[in-house]
Amino acid sequence: MRWTLKPQPDTSKVKQLAKELSIDTTLARILVQRGIETFDEAKHFFRPSLSDLHDPFLMKDMELAVQRIETAITNNENILVFGDYDVDGTTAVSLLSSYLKTIHPNIATYIPDRYEEGYGVSFQGIDFAEDNGFSLIIALDCGIKAIDKVDYATKKGIDFIICDHHKPGNEIPKAVAVLNPKQIDCNYPYDELCGCGVGFKLIQALASKRNQTIEDLIPYLDLVATAIAADIVPMTGENRVLAYHGLQVINSQPRNGIKAIIHQLQKKELTITDVVFIIAPRINAAGRMKHGNYAVELLTEMGFDSAVEFASAIEKFNSDRKELDRAITQEALLQIENNNEQENYTTVVFDESWHKGVIGIVASRLTETYYRPTLVFTKSGEKLAASARSVKGFDVYNALEQCSEFIEQFGGHKYAAGLTLLPEQYQNFKNKFEEVVKTTIDKNLLTPEITIDAEIDLSEITPKFFRIIQQMAPFGPQNMKPVFTTTAVRDNGYGKQVGADNSHLKLNIIYGSDQKTYNAIGFGLGDKITSAQNDFDIAYTLDENTWNGYTSIQLMLKDLK
Template sequence: MRWTVTQEADIQKAEHLQKAIGVSLPIAELLIKRGVETFEKAKTFFRPSLDDLHDPFLMKGMEKATSHILETLESNKPVMVFGDYDVDGTTSVALMTTYLKKLGFDVVSYIPDRYDEGYGISYQGIDYAKAQGIDLIIALDCGIKAIDKIDYAKSIGVNFIICDHHRPGASIPDAIAVLDPKQTDCHYPFDELCGCGVGFKLVQALQAKLDRPQQQIYTYLDLVATAIGSDIVPITGENRVLAHFGLKLINSRRRPAFKAILENTKKRELTITDVVFMIGPRINAAGRMKHGLLATELLCETNYEKVKVLAKDIELYNSSRKETDKSITKEALDMIKEQKEEGRSTTVVYQPHWHKGVIGIVASRLTETYYRPTLVFTKSGEKLAASARSVKGFDVYDALESSSEFIEQFGGHKYAAGLTLEEKHFENFKRKFEDVVKSTIDPELLIPEILYDSEITFKDITPKLIRILKQFAPFGPRNMTPTFVSRNVSTTGFVKTLGEDGLHLKTNLTQSETVFTAIGFGLGDKKNLMKKDEKFDIVYTIEENEWDGNITLQLNLKDIKKPS
């Protein structure tokens, strides 16, 4: 692994900030690297405020969207709320459905079937709306590239308002309004909202137009925070504020769905990471294994007895999802070994029987193993469907765009995307995708990299440092958990491997008579570097480990090396 310092902090700026806010130099350097260079910016960073949320009417299309929705309300017409089947989509639909019902709308919630309809806006959904006498669909977390489908809807008298956050194509759909801060002519100050975040901005605008208190809609921030974490959008700017207050709501267990999902956890304070690994997969499991509408029903339900039944069902789907993705991952890894594809810059695997609901997870696992842009294909009706995942620094969306002559449709982000194509084009696409990646990727990006913020000694790890580091949360893209390097560390003599096949590592480490317990997930094979009295370097994060009601400090090791 490459150990790379994130960037060199401007020492003069760091020293100035150190004096201005009264922190240690390592903390000041961490802040400078996050763009926090002044007292005022530090205040905003450490004390997020809902007053810092941007005016929703700065977003292109917001005036049209709100006017049309309120006209629909006045005419007592029903609406459809349509969203994708992942966490971002189902939380979006739960948020919008709940809010519109409170306004007095008759609302039909619609999540497409992953297998019968596929990703995004579907003809079946449009036809269903028409059959129900609905002439307005509010689409969330999808729609920005659904040109033909929205044209079809318009031709039969069904209009759309789109709330999306994916990158637009060359054309924008002919909808009543398109809310997507990634549109080139949208000048909204923050363009990294998730789909649920864009939906929340629409709710915020409606609330303002109705002259109702904004505080009333802050009850939805737990849904927004769950989507922010699960969709892996940057936790900076507006997302940081939304995630900060949303996490507080999640930890209050006020929403019956979250209370039920978290019933058996002993953790008192969940982090965004906990949300991503404990709540996100369960919400996702419904869409992967059964139907995403179950997740939306769970999130909207207020009767706790009904919630417990729904949560139990979703727990079963999640268990089934785990078994399925484990077996497919093993099958895919065996295929790659048999193919002996050394020298390739991509991983592309296909089996017609693989479960479409888990190919994204499998793609992520293969990327972790082989560390190259990865596509996992399966059969979906008459077509092939794939999930794409990338390595840090490489834009897989651009690579798909350059291979689009063989693709029927695709969409997504820099690091994660989805696509469909005809089976007859599979081999040609596979070759083209490999050629595009090989000719454009920096070979160094195919070597796993650990970014660290700064080099410190164990003596720098004081209670004050820990207290301030905790206030850097919530963590996520562009505000990752601070990561450190310490050199010439040794063990006290206590080193042991844990877990199946000794996969993990637990040890007590010492440097200049200061001792810390450390855990290294997936680092069991590094045990041989940790002989007593031998020195080595470590890269790690600092965390509080909560177990059985007790909280202890530990280092979470990311890698271990002999001193260079």
């Protein structure tokens, strides 16, 4: 692990903010590092308000999108809400379709089959629309590169509205309206929305034409928060506001589908991390193992008993997914070993029998193991399909662009992408990708980095200090949970390996002249027990631990040396 201390901000700004907010300078420094320099900015940060959301009509083509939907309602047209099969896509479809059904009866949904149709807008989906009399398709979380598909639909007399957040290509599809804040000529103030977030801006615009306020749309925010958490978009600006209020809905009045997922849990209050690790994988499992329609049916189900049935079916998909992902990861690790590729700058593996639904998860697991830009390929019809994952600081989308001569189709983000290619191009692509990464990556990026917000004394960790850290949630990219470091600490001699396979580390850290003890746990750090024999340094975050009815602050170790 590389430990990198964040650059220290302007001392005068830190002192001024500490004074204005009546907080200590460590907390003020963390806020200034995150771009929060004034009392007013801090107020917006700590009290995210729905009134801080931007006017949806600032988004390019929003007026056109709303006009086309209003025309469809007036003319009693059939509208097909089309979306990708992952969490962002299925929540977006659930959100828009359930809102539209409150104002128009002729609404249906369509999620492409991951295996038959692949990612994004499909010719089969457009044929389905034609066969069933749909004259308008609204595509969510996909479509920004569907130039030929939109042309195909236009020839059949079907209009398209695209709501996407993926990086546009040089050409934009000739749809009636394209809502994507990442378009170069879109002046919308915030361009980091997820697909469901763009869908929310559309219903916000539609609602404003019906004299509805943002308060009327609060029940939809559980879906938006789930998509923001799952899609790992920056937890800044509008995303922070939507996630903050969406979490409140999840914890107070979630829709029956989400309630059915969480009703068996013992947790009183879910955090954004719980959404990432509990709710999102289950919604995703439907599209991975069976069909994304299950997720939409779960998330739009009005009756709790029926929702529980959908949730239990999805629970089964999720446990199957876990088994598959474990088995394929083992096979992939073996393949890397057998091919002697541990020293490569990239990890690229392929087996035609691997389940297409879990290759993205396997790519993430391999990235954790070897910390390299990673691609996992499998057979998909006559072609090979892959999921790509990257390491912090390296743009895998740009790297794939430089290999485009060997690729049939690709799309995605800086850290995650998908692609297809012809089997005969696999080796050429693999060689080229290795060469591109080897010549362009900063070699430091191949060692995992812990970014540290501040070096502190453990005595600074008071209940008030911890309470303010908690109020910085929800955490996510660009607003991560603060990481601290403390040097020259000691274990009291009772430190031990814990967990079924001794993979975790539990320490009782003593520090300072008063020899006060602090509980610490390091998940996956069991083999670091030898580093805890004498004085050592720790990198950690803070959390609460409740044991036997007593709650205390616990150090969550990220590394020690």
